[in-house]
Amino acid sequence: IKECDWSSDVCSSDLLITTLLSGCSSRRLAVQATLPLINSQIISMQEERDTDLAEKAIPASLKMLEGLAKEDPKNVWILQKLGEGFCGYAFSFIEDSEPDRASALYLRGKNYAFRALEIQSNGKTWRGLSLDEWSKRLTEVTPSQQPALFWAGQCWGSWLSLNLDSVEAFSSLPRIDALMNRAVALDPDFHYAGPHLFLGAYYGGRSRMLGGNPDKARNHFDQALRITGGKYLLVSFLYAKTYAVQNQDQKLFKTQLEKVLEASDDVLPEQRLANQIAKRKAAVLLGKIDELF
Numbered sequence: 001i002k003e004c005d006w007s008s009d010v011c012s013s014d015l016l017i018t019t020l021l022s023g024c025s026s027r028r029l030a031v032q033a034t035l036p037l038i039n040s041q042i043i044s045m046q047e048e049r050d051t052d053l054a055e056k057a058i059p060a061s062l063k064m065l066e067g068l069a070k071e072d073p074k075n076v077w078i079l080q081k082l083g084e085g086f087c088g089y090a091f092s093f094i095e096d097s098e099p100d101r102a103s104a105l106y107l108r109g110k111n112y113a114f115r116a117l118e119i120q121s122n123g124k125t126w127r128g129l130s131l132d133e134w135s136k137r138l139t140e141v142t143p144s145q146q147p148a149l150f151w152a153g154q155c156w157g158s159w160l161s162l163n164l165d166s167v168e169a170f171s172s173l174p175r176i177d178a179l180m181n182r183a184v185a186l187d188p189d190f191h192y193a194g195p196h197l198f199l200g201a202y203y204g205g206r207s208r209m210l211g212g213n214p215d216k217a218r219n220h221f222d223q224a225l226r227i228t229g230g231k232y233l234l235v236s237f238l239y240a241k242t243y244a245v246q247n248q249d250q251k252l253f254k255t256q257l258e259k260v261l262e263a264s265d266d267v268l269p270e271q272r273l274a275n276q277i278a279k280r281k282a283a284v285l286l287g288k289i290d291e292l293f
Contacts, residue, residue, distance in 0.1 A: 027071050027072075028071065028072045028075075030071075031068050031071045031072040031075065031078075032072065032075070034068070035077065035078075038064075038065070038068070038081075041061060042061075042081065043270075045057065045058065045061065045273060046270060046271055046272070046273055046274070047269060047270060047272050047273065048272060048273045048276075049265060049272050049273070049276055050276075051092075051093075051273065051276050051277060051280060054092075054273050055092075055093045058085070058088075058089050058093075059089070061085070062082065062085050062086065062089065065078055065081055065082050065085065066082065069082060069112075074119050076116045076119055076120060076148065079112045079113065079115050079116035079119070079148070080112075080113065080116050080147045080148050080151060082109065082112035082113075083109045083110065083112045083113030083116065083148065083151035083152060083154075083155060084109070084113075084147075084151045085109070086105050086106070086108050086109030086112070086155065087105075087106060087109040087151055087154050087155040087158060088274075089105065090102040090105035090106050090109070090158065091158060091277075092273075092274075092277045095158070095162060096281070096284075099162045102158075102162060103159050103162050103163060106155045106156070106158045106159035106162075107155070107159055109151065109155035110152055110155035110156045110159065113148050113149075113151040113152035113155060114126055114127075114148075114152050116147075116148035117141075117145060117148045117149060117152060120144065120145045120148060121137075121140070121141075121145075124137070131174060131175065131178075134175050134178060135178055138178055138179060138182040139182075141182060141186065142186075143186050143187060146183065146186050146187050146190055147190075149179065149182065149183055149186070150180075150183045150190055150191060150194055150195060150198075152179070153176055153179040153180045153183060153198065154194065154198055156172065156176055156179075157176050157180070157198060157202055160172055160173070160176060161201075161205065164206075164210070173211055176202070177202070177211075180195055180198050180199050180202065181199070183195040183198075184196060184199065188223065188227065189227055192224075192227070192228050192232040192235075192271065193223065193224035193227035193228050193232070193235070196220045196221070196223045196224040196227065197220070197221075197224045197232075197234065197235055197238060199216070199217075199220040200217050200218075200220035200221035200224060200235075200238065200239065200242070200243065201217075201238045201241075201242045201243075202217075203216040203217035203220065204217030204218070204220075204221065204239070204242040204243030204246055204247075205217075205241070205242035205243070205245075205246055206246070207246065212246065214243065214246070214247055217242070217243045218243060221235065221238075221239045221243060225239075228268075230259070231263075231267045231268040232268060232271060232274070232275070233259075233260045233263055233267070233268075233274070233275040233278035233279065233282075234274055234275075234277070234278045236256040236257070236259050236260050236278070236282075237256070237257070237260050237278040237281055237282050237285070239252070239256045240252065240253045240256040240257045240282070240285065241281075241285055244256065245292050245293075248293060250289070250293045253289065253292070253293070254286070254289070257282045257285060257286045258286075260278050260279055260282040261279060261282055261283060261286070263275070263279075265279075
């Protein structure tokens with residue numbers, strides 16, 4: 001420890017910098033100390049059976065996470081959870097009634113997830129890459145980056161599904177396709193077969209002219225059902241909503257939606273909220289059968 005002449009401007013400057021760095025560090029440590037509690041809150045929310053309660057509570061939790069991200073902007077876990085949170089909230093409660101607002105929330109989640117990816121990629125940007133550069137960058141992604149990669153793709157793809165008339169959305173198709181196929185290769189079981197579920201809906205919800213592929217879609221949905229044992233009800237809901245409608249398979253449509261509606265509320269307790277959302281959406285969709293077929 002060097003001795004200081006307290007009248008010295010240099011020493012005063014050193015002291016100020018040390019104090020600021022110490023304060024910054026202690027605030028980050030305070031943020032990190034709260035993360036186990038935040039994680040428990042997230043788990044509790046995923047187990048919630050009352051969708052109205054969840055709809056009111058989630059925005060405050062997201063704003064709290066955004067506040068923590070300001071204090072610790074390079075915390076990958078926080079950024080991943082923000083990507084997941086904005087994506088899940090928009091899908092569960094917003095997109096059916098306010099698609100423009102949902103689009104903005106999906107982009108917000110996408111930006112947080114890509115921030116996490118950039119940090120994990122040692123600062124390498126994911127913006128402005130050619131398709132060849134994009135494909136090469138994806139080969140460098142490791143299993144530890146799977147959460148950020150998946151939620152970036154999930155948010156991006158969900159935004160795309162609401163903006164198919166956009167030139168920007170259409171030009172994004174090959175990048176999203178490559179990203180989620182990389183997610184499948186890394187860990188097909190991630191988040192209840194999330195990569196398979198995404199690609200099932202992605203290939204199943206569009207005509208062949210717009211990049212749809214019924215064979216790929218059915219395979220991905222079947223893989224997701226196998227991995228989850230049919231307990232993650234959003235798989236059956238999206239199977240009906242995308243593949244069955246696009247291919248006018250009314251029998252599959254009814255079978256999958258009735259399976260959702262007849263399932264126990266506690267078939268997958270750790271994802272009770274997601275399953276309740278699936279049930280709510282399935283009831284509405286089944287009521288539109290005469291319009292869709």
